[in-house]
Amino acid sequence: MTEIELTPLLPEIALLILGCLVLMVDLFTTDREKQSCYLVTQLGLIGIAIYLATHLPIKAFDYYLDTFRVDIFSQLLKIALIIISTLAVVYGRVFIRGRKFLRGEFYALVIFAVLGMCILVSGGHLLTLYLGLELLSLTMYAMIAMERGNSIGSEAAVKYFITGAIASGFILYGISLIYGITGQLGLTAIAEAIAVTEHPLLVSFAMIFIVAGVAFKLGLVPFHMWLPDVYQGSPTAITTFIASAPKIAVFGLTVRLLVETFSDLTEAWQPLILVAGVLSIAIGNLVAIAQTDLKRLLAYSGIAHMGYMILGIYAGGSVGHSAAMYYVITYALMTTAGFGLIIFLSRESYIYETLDEIKGLGRKNPWYGLMMSFVMLSMAGIPPFIGFWPKLEIFRSLVLNGYWQLAVFAVIFSVVGLFYYLRVIKLIYFDAPEHEFQFVRSRSIRFAITFNCLALLLFGLVPDTIYQFCLDAFT
Amino acid sequence: MSSLTFEQLLFYGFSGLLIMSALMVVLGKNSVKSVLFLVLCFVASAGLWLLLRAEFLAVALVLVYVGAVMVLFLFVVMMLDVNFATKKAGFTKVLPLALIIALAFLALMKQFFNAEVFNQLPSAVSASDNVNNVEQLGLLLYTDYFYPFEIAAVILLVAMVAAISLTFRGKRNRKSQNIDKQVKVTKAERLRIISFEKEVNKEPKA
The missing domain is CATH 1.20.120.1200 (NADH-ubiquinone/plastoquinone oxidoreductase chain 6, subunit NuoJ)
Incomplete structure (x- = not known):
């Protein structure tokens, strides 16, 4: 028998143990708020992120018959998504306090979702990729329906479950065709088999299914219908989580499949994601203008953001890919801040959700009004904030590859997007407040919000810090 | 034939x-x-x-x-x-569209698939091979594919946790007697003597 080297798998093993540990701690704590579960979760996640950061691999390597792939790309994505998840848990804890949630299970499910995402970004085999995606989706379905007595949440969960199952079916159908044609499941082996295949048309046919499934998971336009309903319907704590970290993971999946596996079919998948990206930018930005609900507004802006991101992959080359990675990480950071603020603006029984309700926030409370405008300006892509730089990189990669018309189109729709982001700022500062604001009384969320929003500004002042890592991932 | x-x-x-x-x-x-x-x-x-x-x-x-x-x-x-x-009420309304899509899909498949397409697949076990099904499966699952196998196990665990967290309604308080507690009860626990201040009826001010 050969010995199996388990060191590369250590972070995943640690995550699994952490998840089970939280379940056990949950069983033995009598504290109603499950503070110890929270502490174990956060310390564990941060510890794993530190371990990953200190053990960055020098070159890519496939383990366990190609089922597990470790490269700098996967490890960086893992670090990013763990950090974003810890932030979402800080916000989430405040939200579920005093609401009808099973607290221990909330933390455990977050950890299992993080495990699914880690499996997803370092899968080197269609089987592992699919299982990671299912692990992630399953936890998310459950988390959306978790709040007791919230019928909108259950509705969102059922919607997400049905459409998600169809998307999984698409991906699985594509995978089975690919397996039938090439006889392989490992990504490298498939890429080699596709290069010499006698049935290129059929491979493209299978690839279309996979692209459709991935586009659904990203929320790109022909498959975006679920996203606003799910974002609005789920408890805000869960929205914060599902809107941020999973995007990073699915970006990892996209790169693994499109860029690494189907590289010989680039001409076949480029038009697909071009249409999806252009439509996402247009429809996301235009429909967001008509929204009166803050969560729906952020959902449509998320659709548009994913459109910009996918254009980076469309542009291709290491510049385009690292621009897309930069984009998705900053988007996750901005969106956690956005939904975190919505959590902050909530009381036990009520959430200030519509745009009318946040009128005059900046007059009543200048600091958090300022934080909200930081998030909006960053999402709109105004220069000192971080949201500007990845957009610039996307445009640059488009122009570099000769797609200047696309860049012009994207810039025009950024200006359209500016309208609804600035409208939020206008409501905050220039409209008279209609009621007193009551914030969540929690020191941790105040620190986290301030930290998160100031990070948008600080990283914007030194944009190279994150971008350098993204460049490293694709060299 | x-x-x-x-x-x-x-x-x-x-x-x-x-x-x-x-x-x-x-x-x-x-x-x-x-x-x-x-x-x-x-x-x-x-x-x-x-x-x-x-x-x-x-x-x-x-x-x-x-x-x-x-x-x-x-x-x-x-x-x-x-x-x-009753849930199928809208079924016939979408049926034509669904049929068109299904037929178009079938035509596409017929275009693409022929006998040689799937010749890359490893062939099924032939009658002459004397292999043990369980042994082969076990070897594959526990050595080559141990990682996907473990992930599948985690998915089952998550499904269990998720199902419980969706249906668990909290501890139910049974309304049975606890004899020990009843016997050990003291006067101090049950009887509270409260002294009231004398209330003086004030006339409401005119």
């Missing part, structure tokens, strides 16, 4: 049964009947697996799915008592 071998006859028989029962699952009006046809589906596919000499998988399918999972499922469907006929 070449005559069918016995094996081919079995293959077409099981395949036909599988397709028929799968159609009945989707088209049946009665949900309990749909579940029963789903059971038939599993039996038919177990037969197909037997033809491929995957005895262990076939037996596991019958034992696990037909024997356990589907019976549970049947109970659930019977208890839910959903009237699916």
Whole structure:
């Protein structure tokens, strides 16, 4: 028998143990708020992120018959998504306090979702990729329906479950065709088999299914219908989580499949994601203008953001890919801040959700009004904030590859997007407040919000810090 | 015309049964009947697996799915008592569109698939090989594919946690007597003497 080297798998093993540990701690704590579960979760996640950061691999390597792939790309994505998840848990804890949630299970499910995402970004085999995606989706379905007595949440969960199952079916159908044609499941082996295949048309046919499934998971336009309903319907704590970290993971999946596996079919998948990206930018930005609900507004802006991101992959080359990675990480950071603020603006029984309700926030409370405008300006892509730089990189990669018309189109729709982001700022500062604001009384969320929003500004002042890592991932 | 071998006859028989029962699952009006046809589906596919000499998988399918999972499922469907006929009200409205898409898809598939397309697949076990099904599966699952296998296990764990967290309603307080507590009770716990200040009726000010 050969010995199996388990060191590369250590972070995943640690995550699994952490998840089970939280379940056990949950069983033995009598504290109603499950503070110890929270502490174990956060310390564990941060510890794993530190371990990953200190053990960055020098070159890519496939383990366990190609089922597990470790490269700098996967490890960086893992670090990013763990950090974003810890932030979402800080916000989430405040939200579920005093609401009808099973607290221990909330933390455990977050950890299992993080495990699914880690499996997803370092899968080197269609089987592992699919299982990671299912692990992630399953936890998310459950988390959306978790709040007791919230019928909108259950509705969102059922919607997400049905459409998600169809998307999984698409991906699985594509995978089975690919397996039938090439006889392989490992990504490298498939890429080699596709290069010499006698049935290129059929491979493209299978690839279309996979692209459709991935586009659904990203929320790109022909498959975006679920996203606003799910974002609005789920408890805000869960929205914060599902809107941020999973995007990073699915970006990892996209790169693994499109860029690494189907590289010989680039001409076949480029038009697909071009249409999806252009439509996402247009429809996301235009429909967001008509929204009166803050969560729906952020959902449509998320659709548009994913459109910009996918254009980076469309542009291709290491510049385009690292621009897309930069984009998705900053988007996750901005969106956690956005939904975190919505959590902050909530009381036990009520959430200030519509745009009318946040009128005059900046007059009543200048600091958090300022934080909200930081998030909006960053999402709109105004220069000192971080949201500007990845957009610039996307445009640059488009122009570099000769797609200047696309860049012009994207810039025009950024200006359209500016309208609804600035409208939020206008409501905050220039409209008279209609009621007193009551914030969540929690020191941790105040620190986290301030930290998160100031990070948008600080990283914007030194944009190279994150971008350098993204460049490293694709060299 | 070449005559069918016995094996081919079995293959077409099981395949036909599988397709028929799968159609009945989707088209049946009665949900309990749909579940029963789903059971038939599993039996038919177990037969197909037997033809491929995957005895262990076939037996596991019958034992696990037909024997356990589907019976549970049947109970659930019977208890839910959903009237699916009313839910199908919009069925005929989308039927033409669905049919067009399905036929177009079928035409596409017919265009693409021919006999040689799937020749890359490793062939099924032939009769002459004397291999042990369980042993082969076990070797693959626990060595080569141990990582996906573990992930599948985690998915099952998560499904369990998720199902419990969705249905758990908290501890129910039973209203039974606790004799020990009742006996140990002291006067101080039960009796509280409160001294009231004398209340003076004030006349409301004019």
